[in-house]
Amino acid sequence: MKSNTNENNDKREESFQNTDESIPSEDISSFRIFKYLHGRRKSSVLVDLSENGYLDDEEEEGDDNEKRIKAEAEKGNDENSEDYEILQRPSKEEIRRRHIYNLLHSLDVILSILLFSPLVAIYWYCTWQLIEEHFYKESPKISNFLSWIIGLAILFPGYVFQRDLQNLYEYLDNFERIGYTLQVAMRVVYIYAITIGVVLEWRSVWNIMDIYLFPDWKISFVVALLCILFFCGTRSTHQLINTPFILYMDDYHQFFTTEDKHQLGFPNYHKYGIDFLFSEIVECSALVGGWRGIEIAYDNSIFNHNKYFSIGASFLISHSIYLFIAVVQTFIFRKFSRSRFLTRIVAEDFMYILMFFSAVLSWKFYWDVVDNFVLEEKMELPFLIIGHLVSFTLALALKVSAILVGPGTSYLKDIEYIEPPQTYFQINYLSTIFKHHLEREYEETSESRLGSQDII
Numbered sequence: 299m300k301s302n303t304n305e306n307n308d309k310r311e312e313s314f315q316n317t318d319e320s321i322p323s324e325d326i327s328s329f330r331i332f333k334y335l336h337g338r339r340k341s342s343v344l345v346d347l348s349e350n351g352y353l354d355d356e357e358e359e360g361d362d363n364e365k366r367i368k369a370e371a372e373k374g375n376d377e378n379s380e381d382y383e384i385l386q387r388p389s390k391e392e393i394r395r396r397h398i399y400n401l402l403h404s405l406d407v408i409l410s411i412l413l414f415s416p417l418v419a420i421y422w423y424c425t426w427q428l429i430e431e432h433f434y435k436e437s438p439k440i441s442n443f444l445s446w447i448i449g450l451a452i453l454f455p456g457y458v459f460q461r462d463l464q465n466l467y468e469y470l471d472n473f474e475r476i477g478y479t480l481q482v483a484m485r486v487v488y489i490y491a492i493t494i495g496v497v498l499e500w501r502s503v504w505n506i507m508d509i510y511l512f513p514d515w516k517i518s519f520v521v522a523l524l525c526i527l528f529f530c531g532t533r534s535t536h537q538l539i540n541t542p543f544i545l546y547m548d549d550y551h552q553f554f555t556t557e558d559k560h561q562l563g564f565p566n567y568h569k570y571g572i573d574f575l576f577s578e579i580v581e582c583s584a585l586v587g588g589w590r591g592i593e594i595a596y597d598n599s600i601f602n603h604n605k606y607f608s609i610g611a612s613f614l615i616s617h618s619i620y621l622f623i624a625v626v627q628t629f630i631f632r633k634f635s636r637s638r639f640l641t642r643i644v645a646e647d648f649m650y651i652l653m654f655f656s657a658v659l660s661w662k663f664y665w666d667v668v669d670n671f672v673l674e675e676k677m678e679l680p681f682l683i684i685g686h687l688v689s690f691t692l693a694l695a696l697k698v699s700a701i702l703v704g705p706g707t708s709y710l711k712d713i714e715y716i717e718p719p720q721t722y723f724q725i726n727y728l729s730t731i732f733k734h735h736l737e738r739e740y741e742e743t744s745e746s747r748l749g750s751q752d753i754i
Contacts, residue, residue, distance in 0.1 A: 395736065402728040406545060407624045410725050411617060411660075414698060415542035419664035421689035422704050424682045425497045431678075438505065446502035450578060452495030456488075456554075457574040463488070463554040485553065489699045490690065496706035499578065503586045512590065515598035522591025525584040526651060535647045537581055538588070538654035540705040541661075542620060545725040548697045582706070589705060592658045609666045616659035619652060627722045649722045657705065698727065 434441035456463075467484060470477040512518040529535045601607035627649065634645040673681060693699045 399729055399732060402732050403725070406725045406727045406729055407621075409727060410542040410545040411620055414545055414701060414727075415660060416664055417689050417693060418541045418701055418704050419661050420668070420685050421493070421693070421702055422497060422661075423665055423668055424685035424689065425494065426501055427678075428682050428686060429498065429501055431682075442502040442505045445498040446506075449495045449498030449500075449502065452491050453499065453578055454574055456492055456495075457570045457577075460554050460570060464552075467550075467554060481550075485548075485550065485699070486694065488554065489694070489702065493690075493702045493704075496703050499582060500586060500706060503583055504590060507587060507590055511587070512594055515594045518591040519595040520591075522588045522595065525588035525591065526654070528584045529581075529588075529650075530647050533643070534581065535650040537585065538650045538657075539723055540654070540657040541701055543623075543653050543657060543723045543725070544701055545698070545727050546700070547727060547730045548700050553700075585705065588654070589658055592655060593662055596659065596662070605666075605670065609663060609670070612659045612663040612666070616656045616663060619656035620660070623649065623653060623656070623722075624725075631721050646722065653723065661705070 429441075429445060434444065463484075467481060470481050470484075473480075507521075511521055526535075526538070529538060596612070597608070600611055630645065630649065634642050637645070690699075690702065693702050
């Protein structure tokens with residue numbers, strides 16, 4: 299009976315060895331994968347049988363069987379080593395795509411600091427100054443209170459009714475021309491309302507803190523430290539990441555929804571309401587406090603007697619930190635991602651705080667440049683209106699309108715954290731366009747292959 303089994307195994311192996319001569323050339327790779335896996339499985343099974351003694355039925359044939367099993371296992375490993383190398387070796391096309399992707403990612407880093415970061419800063423500056431100069435200017439207290447109430451009133455429906463907005467947006471796909479037009483109008487109105495709401499909210503909290511919490515720059519620095527420690531204690535330091543460390547294309551399939559910040563067993567409306575209270579009341583106040591405290595501490599400590607040197611230093615410090623982190627963040631992330639929990643958290647918080655400091659000085663540089671070198675008193679109103687409209691239109695045209703929320707804690711920037719991150723921050727614009735191009739190319743190739751098979 300054992301001899302019959304061996305003969306069957308030999309015939310089966312011969313059939314596997316001769317099969318690759320008869321299969322089509324386009325299926326050889328998949329067959330070799332199957333053959334490789336089969337060979338590995340067979341070798342491991344034979345070795346297990348040998349080690350457990352299930353094949354040593356007769357004492358005389360035991361030694362011969364063991365030698366034969368080991369020889370076949372070694373032979374199988376040698377034969378499959380070539381297939382294993384083929385499976386692991388990337389093709390020339392894959393290597394080319396990796397080089398292109400790395401190049402585009404490097405360009406994204408440059409675009410973020412030279413184009414998109416000034417774009418968002420100018421939009422915020424123009425919007426902020428328009429509200430400051432033309433919204434109850436004669437009564438600052440009323441202006442701050444009303445701007446805070448209006449800002450929250452704009453943001454609140456976006457949180458609570460986000461699923462309904464997303465469902466309505468997807469429902470418009472059922473209508474061809476008018477549906478697309480309504481979708482575009484819905485996106486424009488939505489993002490414009492959200493950005494105005496965030497600026498109104500930030501302006502009111504900013505001015506209130508200037509009046510009551512920041513009479514002295516040392517006190518403001520202490521308040522900033524306490525606010526940053528709050529984010530560390532709540533393990534939400536990723537909220538400190540702001541432009542230029544945020545750059546990604548608008549994803550219209552998830553444009554109105556966000557990741558749940560708190561895993562609570564409430565219905566959606568109640569859960570999103572709690573997200574709104576925590577994000578736009580608590581986190582926003584802490585974020586503004588940290589931001590404003592760093593600005594005031596910088597103005598009173600570094601070149602405080604020479605504004606031009608101060609502006610130049612803010613540019614050099616912020617951009618140097620940005621480029622340094624962009625280069626080393628992958629290495630640091632990989633080094634600490636497998637460390638102990640406390641070590642990993644400390645490294646992560648340190649990186650996010652450093653990014654926050656860089657973002658604050660970067661925004662300060664652009665605002666100071668506009669204040670001191672661009673804005674003229676006679677052309678103030680036309681410049682603010684043109685800058686506001688042009689920056690918003692350009693962001694829409696480039697499909698980066700979601701970054702216009704700027705440093706706000708709005709849920710629009712939480713889209714980055716839906717998937718597990720591979721680095722501390724991700725800057726993807728040109729690389730995303732290239733990825734979409736590859737996906738379309740793959741779909742077209744798959745459709746053409748299916749069409750040729752149908753013809754055959």
